[in-house]
Amino acid sequence: MADSENSEPILQVSNLSIRHPDRSRATPSAVSFEARRGEVILILGPSGSGKSSLAMALAGIIPQYVAAELTGDIRVAGLETGTVPVPQLATVVASVFQDADAQLIAETALDEVSFAPENFLLDPIEIADRAEEALTLVGLWDHRDRDPETFSGGERQRLAIAAAFAQDPALLVLDEPTANLDSVAAESVYDALAARLARSDPPAVVVVEHSLDHVVGLATRVMVMDGAGAVRFDGTPREVLGDRAAEVAALGVWLPTATSVALRVAAAGHPVAEVPLDAVALARHLDTVAEPLPVRPAARAVGRAETVMEVRSLRVERQGATLVRDASFRIARGSVVAVVGRSGAGKSSLLAALAGVVPPPRGTVTLHAGDRRLDIGTARVREIVQHVGFVFQNPEHQFIEHSVTEELAFGLRRFADIPPGVEAETWVSAEVERMLARFDLTDLASAHPFMLSGGQKRRLSVGTALAADPGVLVLDEPTFGQDRERADELVTLLLEAQQRGVTIILATHDLQLAAAHADQVIVMASGRVAADGAVAATLLDDAVMTAAGLAVPALTRTLRGSMRHPELADVTRIEHIEVRVGV
Structure with missing residues (x-):
């Protein structure tokens, strides 16, 4: 891995703010940071804080292809991303966005991964070598001749990651790269990234991620943005996710599973001097707790027969x-x-x-x-x-209107049972207002659905499916x-x-x-x-999950690491570890 401390910054972000049309404020807001080769910067924050907008700006997508008011400055390898054409930026920046479908264009996986190197006019042998290496790293080499249209969402996500690897960029930007992947595939993606980082000329990496268990061990720096798009915390994983864990959690941000368990165990009366970031460290802490931890039995609702x-x-x-x-x-x-x-x-x-x-x-x-x-x-x-209501894996596939308000109103007008004696549009308007509030979309009522953040799109898609009360x-x-x-x-x-x-x-x-x-x-x-x-006969059964190529849930894996606390082996919710009143 390159000596990042002594190298020149590949990425320089200075006082960056982005305000989208129909938004009253900028998110992100006044963000500044640098990244050097070999560094992995993990960006966290609640939905709507501007994480994806930041990722798009790093690649020049904002403002060149997506209209937004951008102030501040971004430079990658000396190139100003707001003005240098995106095809030229692609020689130094590779990106993987939340919606992999939006960036796949070729008719075979091999052609997809070869596309960028071919446009860089590389030697055919180098193109072939890059394509094979990248597809092998993500487990798709045996599917190189398949049409990406026949891939699952997770397979398309891995293909987009392989295409980014094949560009051999100076800066790699990953926006929720494992969101459509199972835990085993997600681990393999970060293993592949670790292999890239071990090279003599690794990229600088910026990762936007909600699921932290597989990436926290790779991250060299963590930046946490708040709901207003400002950077609230910035430091090493230990400084941010360990020392400030409770404050980060209060922002509504995911923590590593082991960290969340440690906070719960502390609330049960067993604080830890250094909050663990991984299962091994948590197991060491749990094994110092002599008495059994109080566990509340799961009261799972059973569907009617x-x-x-x-x-x-x-x-x-x-x-x-x-x-x-x-x-x-x-x-x-x-x-x-x-x-x-x-x-x-x-x-x-x-x-x-x-x-x-x-x-x-x-x-x-x-x-x-x-x-x-x-x-x-x-x-x-x-x-x-x-x-039957249906919510697509990619929310964009079900949006047909030009504003959040009209998207919600569409299903109500066509399929909802409007009470007798009530004027239809009056009822629809009232229901839309109620749903906007219910899904925290009131401030985005006039926004185009395609311009929402990934989390906001998901909430809107669920709202439209529930509109007809299926x-x-x-x-x-x-x-x-x-x-x-x-x-x-x-x-x-x-x-x-x-x-x-x-x-x-x-x-x-x-x-x-x-x-x-x-x-x-x-x-x-x-x-x-x-x-x-x-659940007990499926998700918690190691033999069943292994046969399906899966691992048991992260919480179960984490808690089963403790030899001293068998009472935790089948806990399925952190809340089932009971806390002490007043702790």
């Missing part, structure tokens, strides 16, 4: 590829069902079939809607959307791009819907979310249902 959806021998195909094979299961009305699996296991394809977005074969998916039996494969779209809500990665506070709020909204009798079916890479809230877990592997059952 009545079946709301029945799936029989479901098969989903696309462009000649079989994505779901012979899936069969039942879903209880009012339950929370989590669909988990590796990237490419068939989760999104399964959910699209359940919601009728991709019509399943006749007779394979049946919705029990009151006294009716609705065949999702043959029913009209209007019939389906009155009973009996079944199907969500693909609902907490993707959410900070801790917003993720908790979103989960609360879903659980409130469940209490009203709504059945929640979600695909997620967040196994902790599934372990904490699911009544039923469907584990997918290679397009098949590998396991179907309660």
